[in-house]
Amino acid sequence: MWSKNLESFFIFNELRTESRSIGRIFRKSIGSIFKISFGDEMSRATIQKWIECGYVCNQDRKICDKSSWKVKAGEQYFLSIPPRPPLNLEPIPMTLPVVLEREDYLIIHKPPGIASHSGPGDRSPSLVNGLLHHFKELSKVGGEARPGIVHRLDKPTEGLMLIAKNDRAHGKLSELFRKREIEKNIMLGFKDIFPQRQARLIFRLRGIQSKG
Numbered sequence: 001m002w003s004k005n006l007e008s009f010f011i012f013n014e015l016r017t018e019s020r021s022i023g024r025i026f027r028k029s030i031g032s033i034f035k036i037s038f039g040d041e042m043s044r045a046t047i048q049k050w051i052e053c054g055y056v057c058n059q060d061r062k063i064c065d066k067s068s069w070k071v072k073a074g075e076q077y078f079l080s081i082p083p084r085p086p087l088n089l090e091p092i093p094m095t096l097p098v099v100l101e102r103e104d105y106l107i108i109h110k111p112p113g114i115a116s117h118s119g120p121g122d123r124s125p126s127l128v129n130g131l132l133h134h135f136k137e138l139s140k141v142g143g144e145a146r147p148g149i150v151h152r153l154d155k156p157t158e159g160l161m162l163i164a165k166n167d168r169a170h171g172k173l174s175e176l177f178r179k180r181e182i183e184k185n186i187m188l189g190f191k192d193i194f195p196q197r198q199a200r201l202i203f204r205l206r207g208i209q210s211k212g
Helices: 022-041 044-052 127-134 167-178
Strands: 007-011 056-058 076-080 098-101 105-110 159-164
Touching (some): 159 167
């Protein structure tokens, strides 16, 4: 499982042992390293899987295959990163309703059940495959795996997505998202869960704090 030519390491130099969730800190620390190297492609589920598969070991070459591994300040850990599977970037015919199209960008309606782009652990056709089939020019700012993708919607979610046709548009749209000048409206659908025929729900959406 250990691969010297792929090894990298990090050191816990300020770990506070009084924390009640040392294992969680361990997983998050690995995650932060992966995020720097791979960006948003690296999901927490993938990181968890790599830990469980034994791709992490300490300075004694003891495999740390549990996210609850107890770590101490100053310990050294090595990551043996498995080779990445090839990207699935083949153009695939796909129904992608275009709501609006301009010279530099377009707005499409992403159907549910399809990922915005492929990622580790999910090599099924994604929205990117459909975009490559329909449009010859897409921005490259997001990297090889995400041409045209400025933002994403979760796989089960359907809705409108902005797609950049060139790098200039991608940069401008990203800036608008960063400044919160693009308004996002979210609609939730409920089916067969209320006894009454009509109901009005008023609540605020908030992020879900991960347990790991």
